[in-house]
Amino acid sequence: MASFPPLKNDLILRAARGEETERAPVWVMRQAGRYLPEFLAVRAEHGFFEICRTPELAKEVTLQPIRRYSGLLDAAIIFSDILVVPQAMGMEVLMNPGPHFPDPLVTPADIEKLTKEVEVDKELGYVYEAITHTRKALNGEVPLIGFSGAPWTLFSYMIEGGGSKTFQKCKSWLFKYPEESKALLDRIADVCVDFLVGQIKAGAQLVQVFDSWAGELAPHHFEEFSLPSLQRISSGVRAKLAAENIPAVPMTLFPKGANSQIALCAEKAGYDVVSIDWCIDPADACRAAGYKVALQGNLDPNVLYGGRDAIEREVKRMAERFRGGKKAKAWIANLGHGITPGVDPEDMRWFLECVHKYSAA
Numbered sequence: 001m002a003s004f005p006p007l008k009n010d011l012i013l014r015a016a017r018g019e020e021t022e023r024a025p026v027w028v029m030r031q032a033g034r035y036l037p038e039f040l041a042v043r044a045e046h047g048f049f050e051i052c053r054t055p056e057l058a059k060e061v062t063l064q065p066i067r068r069y070s071g072l073l074d075a076a077i078i079f080s081d082i083l084v085v086p087q088a089m090g091m092e093v094l095m096n097p098g099p100h101f102p103d104p105l106v107t108p109a110d111i112e113k114l115t116k117e118v119e120v121d122k123e124l125g126y127v128y129e130a131i132t133h134t135r136k137a138l139n140g141e142v143p144l145i146g147f148s149g150a151p152w153t154l155f156s157y158m159i160e161g162g163g164s165k166t167f168q169k170c171k172s173w174l175f176k177y178p179e180e181s182k183a184l185l186d187r188i189a190d191v192c193v194d195f196l197v198g199q200i201k202a203g204a205q206l207v208q209v210f211d212s213w214a215g216e217l218a219p220h221h222f223e224e225f226s227l228p229s230l231q232r233i234s235s236g237v238r239a240k241l242a243a244e245n246i247p248a249v250p251m252t253l254f255p256k257g258a259n260s261q262i263a264l265c266a267e268k269a270g271y272d273v274v275s276i277d278w279c280i281d282p283a284d285a286c287r288a289a290g291y292k293v294a295l296q297g298n299l300d301p302n303v304l305y306g307g308r309d310a311i312e313r314e315v316k317r318m319a320e321r322f323r324g325g326k327k328a329k330a331w332i333a334n335l336g337h338g339i340t341p342g343v344d345p346e347d348m349r350w351f352l353e354c355v356h357k358y359s360a361a
């Protein structure tokens with residue numbers, strides 16, 4: 001493994017391990033992205049996946065929010081996308097402007113079209129390079145987060161061929177072809193395991209698994225189809241790291257929308273942190289998680305459109321709900337989903353400042 005500059009801010013790592021911290025560490029999902037003029041300037045010159053595949057550009061856009069909000073953010077997240085995994089498995093993915101798969105999986109016979117033995121380190125080596133390069137450039141300011149999509153969420157994109165409102169195609173698979181679906185979910189999970197281990201070896205100090213469509217499943221379907229592949233990832237990553245004598249890093253699960261499943265995730269999924277959206281009150285999430293995991297979240301991203309007073313009021317409330325009463329084991333402040341393109345970067349700054357102010361223990 002490469003050697004890196006010493007870390008100057010380990011707040012998020014301590015919180016992720018469940019330690020109480022002097023204030024809540026804070027970062028924002030999609031913090032490197034389209035609300036930043038400096039990102040749009042890079043995007044005007046380069047394609048989306050071109051940025052992902054060019055370590056120098058990926059490093060540049062990863063560092064943009066860290067530079068702009070110097071001293072306010074407690075983590076960087078590597079610029080990439082969850083859909084690099086289907087690409088590595090042999091599928092074509094375009095971004096125009098949302099994700100589009102020209103040749104999605106229609107029936108289980110199409111699984112034949114996927115690469116049989118994915119050479120993950122070769123296919124996704126560009127992400128590892130970007131991580132190593134970025135971690136060096138971060139110079140220890142804040143830890144670097146790596147990530148992957150969750151198998152169920154990736155499965156849905158691979159079958160729907162893009163975003164979906166109804167999830168009709170991928171859900172028909174679950175009900176019509178449950179065994180083939182589970183086999184494919186396991187296959188995606190195995191690629192995710194190698195990919196996350198590779199990112200950790202390359203320098204990622206925490207990893208997050210995005211199950212963006214977890215909330216589309218009925219509770220018993222989540223338990224049957226998504227949870228086993230999430231467990232396969234957490235146990236697989238830990239086992240591979242242990243086998244190579246590489247220290248474990250904290251793992252975060254974001255089961256977006258699956259708010260009735262927080263207890264199950266805290267107890268059985270095998271992650272250190274569970275990230276929650278805004279549709280559950282933090283106090284209820286803390287109760288459900290039962291002190292087993294740290295929690296991350298959960299401001300409604302649209303609050304960032306409500307002006308300074310609303311942002312301050314909502315952050316103050318969120319901090320009270322995470323830290324008062326039967327509080328979280330530990331709390332990492334974030335939005336409940338990604339920041340959206342129309343947010344004024346100065347309102348994002350105000351959000352970060354309010355977290356610093358109101359989350360002090």
Ligand SMILES: Cc1c2[nH]c(c1CCC(=O)O)Cc1[nH]c(c(CCC(=O)O)c1C)Cc1[nH]c(c(CCC(=O)O)c1C)Cc1[nH]c(c(C)c1CCC(=O)O)C2
Nearest residue numbers: 029030031032033077078079080081082098099210212338
């Ligand atoms: C579902 C999902 C995707 N990608 C991702 C998820 C999981 C999180 C979530 O639920 O939002 C994860 C993701 N995508 C991106 C990151 C980079 C790191 C970060 O700043 O958080 C991360 C962590 C960059 C991106 N990924 C994408 C952009 C915008 C594309 C552009 O620059 O034109 C960025 C900055 C494109 C993308 N990528 C995806 C969609 C649906 C879209 C289009 C809609 C959108 O823009 O949000 C798939």
